[in-house]
Amino acid sequence: MSLASADALPGEFTFTDADFEALARLARSEFGLSLASSKKPLVYSRLARRLRARGLATFHDYMALLDRAEEAAERLELVSALTTNVTSFFREKHHFETLRTALIPELAAQKRIRIWSAGCSSGQEPFSIAMTLLHALPPGARDMRILATDIDPAILRKARAGRYPAEECETVPAEFRSRWLRPTPCEPELVEMGPELKALISFAELNLICDWPFAGPFDAIFCRNVAIYFDQETQQRLWSRFAEKLRAGGFLFIGHSERLAGPALPGFGTAGVTTYRKRAIPGPAQPT
Ligand SMILES: C[S@@+](CC[C@H](N)C(=O)[O-])C[C@H]1O[C@@H](n2cnc3c(N)ncnc32)[C@H](O)[C@@H]1O
Structure with a gap:
């Protein structure tokens, strides 16, 4: 984990507080999702597989990718990773x-x-x-x-x-x-x-x-x-x-x-x- 800055989480990918804040802003403005800073470890673990799938080393690169107009499908992958689809027949x-x-x-x-x-x-x-x-x-x-x-x-x-x-x-x-x-x-x-x-x-x-x-x-x-x-x-x-x-x-x-x-x-x-x-x-x- 040599690339990690002081505030990055230990792990495979660099994830700074600035990356987390940029991600939280995007999740809120595009999808209404609320990501409190306490969720940073959860967000890391949920999104790590997306970075792996896209061959990226840092969340900064992932944010740059999400910014591209042609990456609408990846933005939906982001929502999928941050929410769950749990449901059942006659739930509640x-x-x-x-x-x-x-x-x-x-x-x-x-x-x-x-x-x-x-x-x-x-x-x-x-x-x-x-x-x-x-x-x-x-x-x-x-x-x-x-x-x-x-x-x-x-x-x-x-x-x-x-x-x-x-x-x-x-x-x-x-x-x-x-x-x-x-x-x-x-x-x-x-x-x-x-x-x-x-x-x-x-x-x-x-x-x-x-x-x-x-x-x-x-x-x-x-x-x-x-x-x-x-x-x-x-x-x-x-x-x-x-x-x-x-x-x-x-x-x-x-x-x-x-x-x-x-x-x-x-x-x-x-x-x-x-x-x-x-x-x-x-x-x-x-x-x-
Ligand atoms: C936990 S499931 C709830 C399913 C069902 N309503 C139930 O209670 O069993 C949450 C669903 O909300 C969807 N979802 C999350 N954000 C959304 C958004 N901004 N617009 C529409 N659907 C969204 C997710 O894709 C997911 O399928």
């Missing part, structure tokens, strides 16, 4: 219970139903929504769609394929499993989501901190375990933008360690654990 089960008992009875009277899974990872979240909806509401003449977005094109390819190891599907209720999940003939260890489920979902690449090229309004937005990576300002802007995209009475479901705060808060009432409902008329402003 109480949200699906609320969807079933509080929202679906209202949706039954609607001709148009729109739900957004924002930060859908490999698809288990939108497929869980699709099963809950289809179980209660046969599509029939209804215009029913789930939009499922993520920043990571590789994870979206998995989501679109809709094939999962059988043991991952154990959290799908047995009744739903027998109705919509099917074996994949060529890959016996995998289970495939049925065509009725796939037909409900549109998968699309979207960086949540950029423009959203769709109008809404949505009846519900699931954005769970995504904002946790963002700094407070980015989180609060996101809640306000979700409020604009929800209809009055629409639900916002967020992750177990996330909290709604900031200017959007008076516009929502609580409707369960990490569950919020957009008010028709905003309540009194909250102290920040």
Whole structure:
């Protein structure tokens, strides 16, 4: 490690505090990611394989590479390395219970139903929504769609394929499993989501901190375990933008360690654990 400066971490690659700060600035401005200086060792270990893959010796060189316009794919590799894709079917089960008992009875009277899974990872979240909806509401003449977005094109390819190891599907209720999940003939260890489920979902690449090229309004937005990576300002802007995209009475479901705060808060009432409902008329402003 002879190249390392005084503030570089011990290891294979030189990583100075200045490199870390430049990386944190880029991660924040392009992706909303919050990297406190305490995360420097974690960032080093997560990105070391990218430097190895690109044949680089220093984080300074990696930053120079990320700066090039043609390195958009590497910038996505950066997000992938700094966040996780951990997800599962019917994760945080109480949200699906609320969807079933509080929202679906209202949706039954609607001709148009729109739900957004924002930060859908490999698809288990939108497929869980699709099963809950289809179980209660046969599509029939209804215009029913789930939009499922993520920043990571590789994870979206998995989501679109809709094939999962059988043991991952154990959290799908047995009744739903027998109705919509099917074996994949060529890959016996995998289970495939049925065509009725796939037909409900549109998968699309979207960086949540950029423009959203769709109008809404949505009846519900699931954005769970995504904002946790963002700094407070980015989180609060996101809640306000979700409020604009929800209809009055629409639900916002967020992750177990996330909290709604900031200017959007008076516009929502609580409707369960990490569950919020957009008010028709905003309540009194909250102290920040
Ligand atoms: C931990 S997964 C959450 C999956 C699912 N929502 C759940 O709770 O099970 C976080 C996802 O957020 C995505 N993500 C991170 N930053 C993002 C951004 N700026 N815009 C959109 N998606 C982002 C990641 O690619 C990852 O798939």
